[in-house]
Amino acid sequence: MSIFEYNGSALVAMVGKNCFAIASDRRLGVQLQTIATDFQRISKIHDRVFLGLSGLATDAQTLYQRLVFRHKLYQLREERDMKPETFANLVSALLYEKRFGPYFCQPVIAGLGDEDKPFICTMDSIGAKELAKDFVVAGTASEFLYGACESMFKEDMEPEELFETVSQALLSSVDRDCLSGWGGHVYVVTPTEVKERILKGRMD
Numbered sequence: 230m231s232i233f234e235y236n237g238s239a240l241v242a243m244v245g246k247n248c249f250a251i252a253s254d255r256r257l258g259v260q261l262q263t264i265a266t267d268f269q270r271i272s273k274i275h276d277r278v279f280l281g282l283s284g285l286a287t288d289a290q291t292l293y294q295r296l297v298f299r300h301k302l303y304q305l306r307e308e309r310d311m312k313p314e315t316f317a318n319l320v321s322a323l324l325y326e327k328r329f330g331p332y333f334c335q336p337v338i339a340g341l342g343d344e345d346k347p348f349i350c351t352m353d354s355i356g357a358k359e360l361a362k363d364f365v366v367a368g369t370a371s372e373f374l375y376g377a378c379e380s381m382f383k384e385d386m387e388p389e390e391l392f393e394t395v396s397q398a399l400l401s402s403v404d405r406d407c408l409s410g411w412g413g414h415v416y417v418v419t420p421t422e423v424k425e426r427i428l429k430g431r432m433d
């Protein structure tokens with residue numbers, strides 16, 4: 230089994246009309262044994278930028294702490310928040326620093342940029358960015374998420390429809406993956422508000 234698959238995870242970010250959604254499963258396991266069913270893989274960097282970290286949970290936590298530290302230094306020096314593109318570059322640089330002994334994480338970054346334009350992006354463990362206009366996925370359920378998102382995505386969705394789409398895609402994908410699941414965590418971010426919801430799925 231790959232080191233990226235030890236703890237299990239499912240992450241997805243999707244773009245809507247002047248908004249975006251980012252969602253994850255809630256399972257934390259060690260191989261096939263479930264340790265926790267309320268695990269947080271998505272964190273808020275600031276009101277308009279969110280970060281999800283799939284892969285080895287211990288590395289995800291270390292990486293998260295280092296990124297928050299670097300973002301706080303930026304805020305102090307520049308007296309403003311980072312743009313999503315800039316934050317993606319920071320994550321990429323931090324990962325590539327450890328090119329020959331990488332963090333076993335695949336991040337998903339989602340944010341609202343200038344003129345409320347949504348930005349989403351994912352990366353491999355050494356920081357090679359993959360940009361997309363519609364959706365990005367990561368984690369052990371990523372293959373199933375590609376299929377579900379590919380067939381359910383529509384352009385310019387309003388926040389409520391986006392929430393429904395991303396939730397259905399997540400729930401149907403984690404049912405096909407034994408290393409992720411136990412409900413979901415969904416954030417829908419618009420220029421004026423952040424809506425956070427917990428999903429109940431199959432609990433087996």
Ligand SMILES: *[C@@H]1O[C@H](CO)[C@@H](O)[C@H](O)[C@H]1NC(C)=O
Binds near residue numbers: 257286287
């Ligand atoms: C994640 O997997 C690793 C490798 O098996 C394990 O050592 C660790 O305990 C798991 N994480 C947690 C927080 O259970």
